[in-house]
Amino acid sequence: MSLRIYNALRKKKEEFSPLNDNQVKMYVCGVTLYDELHLGHARAAVIFDVIYRYLKHQGWQVKYVTNFTDVDDKMIDRAQMLNLSIYQLAERLMGEYSQQMHALGVLPALCYPRATEHLPEIIDLIKRLERKGLAYVSEGDVFFRVKKFPDYGKLSGQTPSELSAGARIEINEKKEDPLDFALWKKSKKGEPTWDSPWGKGRPGWHIECSAMAMKYLGETIDIHGGGQDLVFPHHENEIAQSEGATGKTFARFWIHNGLVTMSQAKMSKSTGNFLTLREALRGYPGEIIRFFLLSAHYRSPLDYNQTSLKEASLALRRVHTFLRKVDDLAKPREDTPVQNEEQINQFDREIDSNFDNFIQALNDDFNTPLAISAIFQLVKKANLFMEKVDLLNLASYNSLIKVRDRIRQMGQMLGLFQVKQQKESPSLESINELHQELAGIFKGKKPGGYFSTQIDQIKSLPPKQVIDLWVDYRNKLRRERNWALADEIRSKLANLGIILEDDKKGTTWRWSMRSRSDQEVADI
RNA sequence: GGCGGCAUAGCCAAGUGGAAAGGCAGAGGACUGCAAAUCCUUUAUUCCCCGGUUCGAGUCCGGGUGCCGCCUCCA
Secondary structure (H helix, E strand, O other): OOOEEEEOOOOEEEEOOOOEOOEEEEEEEEEEOOOOOEHHHHHHHHHHHHHHHHHHHOOOEEEEEEEEEOOOHHHHHHHHHHOOOHHHHHHHHHHHHHHHHHHOOOOOOOEOOEHHHOHHHHHHHHHHHHHOOOEEEEOOEEEEOHHHOOOOOOOOOOOHHHHHHOOOOOOOOOOOOOOOEEEEEEOOOOOOOEOOOOOOEEEOOOHHHHHHHHHHHOOOEEEEEEEHHHHHHHHHHHHHHHHHHHOOOOEEEEEEEOOEEEOOEEOEHHHOEOOEHHHHHHHOOHHHHHHHHOOOOOOOOEEEOOOHHHHHHHHHHHHHHHHHHHHOOOOOOOOOOOOOHHHHHHHHHHHHHHHHHHHHHHHEOOOHHHHHHHHHHHHHHHHHHHHHOOOOOHHHHHHHHHHHHHHHHHHHHHOOOOOOOOOOOOOHHHHHHHHHHHHHHOOOOOOOHHHHHOHHHHHOOOHHHHHHHHHHHHHHHHHOOOHHHHHHHHHHHHHOOEEEEEEOOEEEEEEOOEOOOOOOEOOO
């Protein structure tokens, strides 16, 4: 089984292996630091994070670099509006970025180079292009001479003649040809500026990526990624600049993620059609958002609607419920007699073949929806197994542990199911509130035993123990067939976000996760 | 006008030649004091339409239709 990746350069899936036997060099275009992130940015980050994780899983050492664009027109405008320097604006947004990426379970890249910290490299690269006649100076600006680069259009399928015929190209008197693009822009008054051989100015948008990718990864990299909306002109121009300067292949594989749409239209800042990542994270844990983002193939468009995250949370809950069930299993004694031996062996084989299916799915151009379905199939089989094998012995227990570990292992490649759902401690206040509530139930009644005599002592116990006590007490009521009171306790606890579940083996409880935006319970 | 993508059940979504994955929602059932969780059964004989290739097509080819992206900053 080998990894096949759809290479946008050739518009087909190709077998992937790194140029240098063990090391993969991957560069992904990051964000421009001018405004909040939205789900579209999150999708790109999560997709390339999965690719990064999977490449590492293949045993390769992966050098993964993603940049920040920290100087451009929109940033300059925005910074002026906020009365900040572009540097301050960048710092602020980078802080949010790392916080939100962390919430999504995105692993840190090797480094996050910034355009403004690589002026010497950028200037060198432009000089190189100038020497080759691929760049020319015009009134303080420097442009790339597209006509001198014969391969122009090889990524996007655009050809210079067709582009020239198009009506949407900006007419600029300074350019020799409308297709030429800026490598260096002469600065206007009040704009951030750097010295250069061509006078004061700032880098054009595309050149930073070429310069920084080459600096950190070399002149030929294995994978270059970014959103589908970057194919033209950004990536096309990167190829022109880089290959024009070096004469070498810039990137062997080009990977583009599909865009997130909302109401069937591209999610985009400029159109106002977007959901910010901040908003999404206010309503749902990062893992749910991540799961949603991986629920479509990375090259397909992904449509967000009102119920997307709700559905994702329900689906994810299924897996978490299973993992928690296994985590809660008590290890049987060594001498528990083995039963259902054939069933257990059969189950073990299924676990392995299921894992193979998962790997095959990811090997086929990172097919995450298919990979995820393998996890669901395994959960289903395991639930069924648990149901059928009623007496848990060491062998069946070990099988279930194996499934759980497999799921966590698969989850690791997707960045899911890593954290056990923490039973966060409620505040002292809410525990006191709980007591008030529950004590109210007993007004005029005699709960008896522990609760009537030791109510003050209970208050000093850790919350988990208090809840356990109430659960015990409720079970006493249930044994007495006092359903009304038992149900009232359950409902009071539910108000505090504590879900009780009774089954044959007893009662377990867990915290639910509430969606703060719409009060819908998204417990996982 | 040019380049590219998509069209599969109520919804989301896999599937590039050989009996239509998975999830959500719905229906029925098992379990349960009731819930919850779990399990079982069930939901596409028309895979956008029309032609063609083939023993056989959602899958390949041709022609339509609809939607989307890029060609201007954009993950």
